[in-house]
Amino acid sequence: MDASAPVPIPPARPRRRSFLRIAGVSSAALLSGVGAPGTAEAGYTGERVPGDYPFRLGVASGDPAEDGFVLWTRLAPEPLAADGHGGMPPAPFDVRWEVAEDEGFRRVVRRGSARATPELAHAVHPRVRGLRPGRPYFYRFAAGDHISPAGRVRTTAARGTTPGAFTFATASCQAWYQGWFGAYRHLVADDPEMVFFLGDYIYEYAITADRLWRRGADPGAGHDRETVTLEEYRVRYSLFKSDPDLQAAHAATAFVVTPDDHEVQNNYGADTSRYGTPPEDFALRRAVAYRALYENTPLPEAALPAGGPDARLHRRLTVGDLASFHVLDTRQYRDPGAPGGDILGPDQERWLLDGLRRSGARWNLLAQQVAVMRVGDDRVDQWDGFPAARQRLLDTFADPAVANPVVLTGDTHRAIAGELRADFADPDSPVVGTELVTSSIASDGDGAETDEQAAEWTRHPWVRFYHARRGYTLCRLTPDGLTADYRSVPYVEADAGAPVSTVARFVTEAGRPGPERVG
Amino acid sequence: MAQTVRELRATGRVAAIDLRWERAPWEPPVDHYAVYAARGRAPETEPGALAGKTVYPHFTHGVLGPEAVTWHYRVVTVLASGERGRAAGASATTVASYATGRPLVAVGSFDHKGLEFALAPNGNARYLTAFPAGVDYRDGVSRPETDWPYLHPGPADQWAGRRAHRFTLRFELDAAPVADPGFALWMTDTHATIPGRGVLAVNGRKITTLTFEGGATKGSLEGDATRPNTPLVPSSVELPLPADVFRAGENLLTLEKTEGSWHAYDAIGVFARE
Numbered sequence: 001m002d003a004s005a006p007v008p009i010p011p012a013r014p015r016r017r018s019f020l021r022i023a024g025v026s027s028a029a030l031l032s033g034v035g036a037p038g039t040a041e042a043g044y045t046g047e048r049v050p051g052d053y054p055f056r057l058g059v060a061s062g063d064p065a066e067d068g069f070v071l072w073t074r075l076a077p078e079p080l081a082a083d084g085h086g087g088m089p090p091a092p093f094d095v096r097w098e099v100a101e102d103e104g105f106r107r108v109v110r111r112g113s114a115r116a117t118p119e120l121a122h123a124v125h126p127r128v129r130g131l132r133p134g135r136p137y138f139y140r141f142a143a144g145d146h147i148s149p150a151g152r153v154r155t156t157a158a159r160g161t162t163p164g165a166f167t168f169a170t171a172s173c174q175a176w177y178q179g180w181f182g183a184y185r186h187l188v189a190d191d192p193e194m195v196f197f198l199g200d201y202i203y204e205y206a207i208t209a210d211r212l213w214r215r216g217a218d219p220g221a222g223h224d225r226e227t228v229t230l231e232e233y234r235v236r237y238s239l240f241k242s243d244p245d246l247q248a249a250h251a252a253t254a255f256v257v258t259p260d261d262h263e264v265q266n267n268y269g270a271d272t273s274r275y276g277t278p279p280e281d282f283a284l285r286r287a288v289a290y291r292a293l294y295e296n297t298p299l300p301e302a303a304l305p306a307g308g309p310d311a312r313l314h315r316r317l318t319v320g321d322l323a324s325f326h327v328l329d330t331r332q333y334r335d336p337g338a339p340g341g342d343i344l345g346p347d348q349e350r351w352l353l354d355g356l357r358r359s360g361a362r363w364n365l366l367a368q369q370v371a372v373m374r375v376g377d378d379r380v381d382q383w384d385g386f387p388a389a390r391q392r393l394l395d396t397f398a399d400p401a402v403a404n405p406v407v408l409t410g411d412t413h414r415a416i417a418g419e420l421r422a423d424f425a426d427p428d429s430p431v432v433g434t435e436l437v438t439s440s441i442a443s444d445g446d447g448a449e450t451d452e453q454a455a456e457w458t459r460h461p462w463v464r465f466y467h468a469r470r471g472y473t474l475c476r477l478t479p480d481g482l483t484a485d486y487r488s489v490p491y492v493e494a495d496a497g498a499p500v501s502t503v504a505r506f507v508t509e510a511g512r513p514g515p516e517r518v519g
Numbered sequence: 520m521a522q523t524v525r526e527l528r529a530t531g532r533v534a535a536i537d538l539r540w541e542r543a544p545w546e547p548p549v550d551h552y553a554v555y556a557a558r559g560r561a562p563e564t565e566p567g568a569l570a571g572k573t574v575y576p577h578f579t580h581g582v583l584g585p586e587a588v589t590w591h592y593r594v595v596t597v598l599a600s601g602e603r604g605r606a607a608g609a610s611a612t613t614v615a616s617y618a619t620g621r622p623l624v625a626v627g628s629f630d631h632k633g634l635e636f637a638l639a640p641n642g643n644a645r646y647l648t649a650f651p652a653g654v655d656y657r658d659g660v661s662r663p664e665t666d667w668p669y670l671h672p673g674p675a676d677q678w679a680g681r682r683a684h685r686f687t688l689r690f691e692l693d694a695a696p697v698a699d700p701g702f703a704l705w706m707t708d709t710h711a712t713i714p715g716r717g718v719l720a721v722n723g724r725k726i727t728t729l730t731f732e733g734g735a736t737k738g739s740l741e742g743d744a745t746r747p748n749t750p751l752v753p754s755s756v757e758l759p760l761p762a763d764v765f766r767a768g769e770n771l772l773t774l775e776k777t778e779g780s781w782h783a784y785d786a787i788g789v790f791a792r793e
Contacts, residue, residue, distance in 0.1 A: 083601060084550070085601055090600060090601045090602065117600070118599075118600040118601050118602075119547070119548070119598075119599050119600045120599075121599075206748065206750060224748050225748035225750070226750060228551075228572075228573065228574055229550055229551035229572050229573070229574050230548070230549075230550035230551060230574070230599055231550050231551060231572075231597075232572075274711075274712065275711040275712070275735065275736060276711035276712045276733040281575045281577075284542070284549075284574045284575055284576075285574050285575075287545070287548070288548070288549075288550065288551075288574055288599075291548060291599065305548075306546070307545050307546055308545050309545075
């Protein structure tokens with residue numbers, strides 16, 4: 001895509017406040033960088049955007065619907081500036097955006113402006129609506145005289161229609177310091193219509209010399225402390241997002257992002273830190289961590305904490321009548337003290353289980369973080385630590401009203417395929433679903449085909465595949481089946497140039513739960 | 520507009536000063552609080568005087584050494600927008616450590632580092648091999664770098680056999696002390712969630728059960744709490760010991776970790792108070 005395409009974005013014009021009121025643009029919308037779709041709202045200050053180029057963190061789209069999507073960029077001429085503001089001054093700036101049907105931006109169909117404010121580290125999240133379903137669009141931003149790279153995104157198929165096929169990928173766990181993100185190059189070449197990012201977009205750990213396995217990389221000073229403050233989380237996102245392959249992936253397709261633990265702190269649950277931080281303190285850390293997550297990813301506005309530490313991260317996306325994707329948050333509402341453990345919290349669990357029964361889609365896919373299948377009693381951070389909640393989920397999967405449940409999982413840094421049994425305590429119980437665990441993009445470095453954790457997983461008859469190298473999972477969904485290709489790279493530490501191969505292919509046939517290996 | 524920090528209080532203790540203040544409202548969102556420190560005068564709110572940043576409404580200014588020292592502070596609220604509030608000020612003086620007295624016995628230096636000990640900074644996996652029967656350290660004969668490990672394990676530590684571990688410190692006195700001596704135990708870090716408890720005894724007489732403060736669970740991997748951006752959370756235990764438990768000749772001080780996980784040594788000793 002050509003960043004210097006022939007049709008320039010028109011300059012912003014200052015608008016009066018009264019226009020905002022007439023246009024129904026709330027102050028909350030301005031403060032969250034959402035702006036008003038299709039309008040050019042106020043916010044232009046006349047101040048020149050500093051630096052030689054403000055789009056160094058790239059562009060992104062997220063949460064596509066049949067009529068639109070979320071767009072994202074963040075003005076940051078100096079992404080690693082220590083104060084977390086990316087080299088921007090403490091003033092608002094207009095960011096203009098346009099969406100076109102063609103790569104050359106000759107057929108612009110939507111155009112607007114969003115205010116980039118220092119409160120959100122000059123990130124904007126315009127929600128574009130009014131588009132046609134099931135077709136590709138191109139988008140770009142402008143700030144001052146600068147034009148961003150162009151991105152590509154597809155609207156989803158309309159409800160009431162069933163597309164013949166839908167291709168998506170799952171990815172997770174991108175510890176920048178443990179490897180290059182070369183896997184994303186291959187993901188882009190595979191051209192999925194959507195990427196479900198299943199957690200650990202950043203890691204909070206201090207980046208010290210012994211942790212820096214990304215050969216030839218030098219993050220510079222100031223990263224050798226665990227992230228706790230908002231400015232530290234902001235800079236950490238900037239560091240990770242400086243990877244060109246990650247930026248290219250975001251520009252190539254929509255990301256549906258859901259966080260796991262490392263966006264805040266290792267293995268946290270609700271307001272409980274495993275490192276002894278009191279809950280009233282931990283809530284403050286979680287609030288700034290969620291804020292930085294929102295600022296740096298194409299999440300919908302509800303994901304921005306307001307007036308407290310909570311963010312609405314669970315949500316549902318549909319692809320026509322083919323698929324319903326239930327995006328989960330298995331961190332924020334954990335309650336290990338509930339009888340049998342509660343990993344989703346009562347409200348989200350009710351939302352999920354009701355949604356599964358009522359979705360009306362041919363396939364129901366859960367995009368979530370930690371392994372649902374049984375692995376071991378000491379795996380308390382996974383669904384193993386919440387057996388009652390897991391059983392309620394499996395009981396729902398067994399309900400004939402729930403069509404073709406599949407769980408998409410991250411977290412483990414391993415590629416794993418497994419059956420979900422109706423009752424893991426009963427080896428003869430029927431298979432009620434498929435679980436596809438994607439490996440990491442870079443976390444844990446090169447890895448190996450097998451490793452010391454393999455036996456703990458593969459001792460179970462429901463585990464059908466285990467592979468401990470880095471990569472992602474490419475899925476092709478049709479009304480008849482889900483084909484999952486485990487895409488793997490042999491190394492990530494040396495450079496980003498590793499080739500990719502499909503190390504296993506599994507098919508789950510509609511009406512017949514469980515993955516069958518076909519390649 | 521960023522608020523001025525309210526209700527700022529500073530309290531000194533051994534080798535550290537604790538600052539606390541009132542949490543700012545959720546809106547406008549706070550990025551962090553910046554804490555500036557200086558000796559002898561109020562600090563400038565500039566990078567050279569920055570003691571640390573925190574998102575919590577409290578901050579411990581640590582590794583201040585065994586002597587009593589006075590520090591002055593200014594704390595500033597920094598909002599998500601980058602806007603900064605006006606600084607609030609406070610001062611406090613640390614409590615002098617028993618370690619400033621005349622040592623009757625001491626192992627290690629009270630310097631916020633534990634690098635002089637055996638297995639330091641991260642060799643705990645070799646603990647059971649090197650110290651299968653615990654520690655029996657004889658002052659003047661034994662050496663910290665070979666005979667006193669940097670970690671004192673507890674019953675929660677699988678790598679140390681999941682059992683209680685007793686460390687014995689033997690030392691000679693020409694005469695029993697007349698006044699109560701002071702016991703000083705400084706740690707570079709402790710386990711965050713199960714720092715545990717330990718029984719302190721002198722010459723077989725139990726003095727007390729010590730309850731350790733939670734640290735950062737990082738001291739098993741590194742041992743210098745003075746390093747900039749250190750994740751370590753140092754702590755200390757100091758208390759007077761009854762003079763009548765000591766005797767002329769050989770004395771035995773024992774510390775047995777009876778609950779929880781490890782603590783990481785900075786130094787341990789008994790001092791005559793002067």
